[in-house]
Amino acid sequence: MNTQTLLPALLTLHLTGLILMAGTTVIDYVTFSTFWKQFQVNQTKSLVLLEATSKFARINGIGAALLILTGIGMMALTHGIFGEQLWFRIKFALVIIIILNALLVSRRQSLKLRKHITDTGSTALEEINKAKANLYRFYFSQFLLLFLVIFLSVFKFN
Template sequence: MSTQTLYQSLLVGHLIGFLLFAGSTIASFFGFRQLWKQYAIDAGRAATVLQAMSGLQVLLRTGVGVIIPSGIGIMYLTHGVYGEQVWFRIKFALVLLVILNGIIVGRRLRVSLDKALKDDPMAVSKIRQRALRFHLVQLAGIFTIILLSVFKFN
């Protein structure tokens, strides 16, 4: 296999991983919107929506699991040439922030929401605002990553 073919294969894998990651984040955003609509009708239905959304986490983790090794492979094949460029450094920092935000804030938010739906209806409105903020940060980060990857500002 030639270096060019390997590079293109890694790039395809990187894009597929990013699509899984971004797509599951977008689906989660719309899933949460549906959850709030169902919660207004019946809290039990909201818990069902939340349970149905749990499959998105597998896609998200798979996406991250593909992004990281393919990105490392691309950097290896290009001898780190992208690492010297300003757009890439910003993109890399954003990718780390989006992933960490998902792990730290997103996971905690989901656990809090699960408990609140079962035990504490008063906490649900606070969680709703935090969930909206979380998703807006994630979506803005993803949009900026795409923007930087396409235009490659220096």
């Protein structure tokens, strides 16, 4: 396979990884918001929605891996031509922040939420509300970071 074929193939897979990450984040947010609406009405039924969100992390991870591996492949094919450009360095840093945000913030807050959701008492309710607020901040920051990555990829300033 020559470079003229391989580079567009890698770019297509690279964009697929970005779409998987962004799409999974959107679906996770929608499910999370629906969970809170259902939690007000029927806590038992809402737990099914919370459990469903745990499956999205794997898809997000696959998207991140695809994004990174194809990015490395494209850098190898182009001999690192983009690596020296400012837009790429910012984009690369943002992708790392997106991945770390998902691993460190979302995962921890989701685990705290799952732990406290079955507890009773005012302490549990306080912890649930903290986790809820932190998860909403996580989604806002993920959406902003994903937007910035797409923006930088389109405009490629120097």
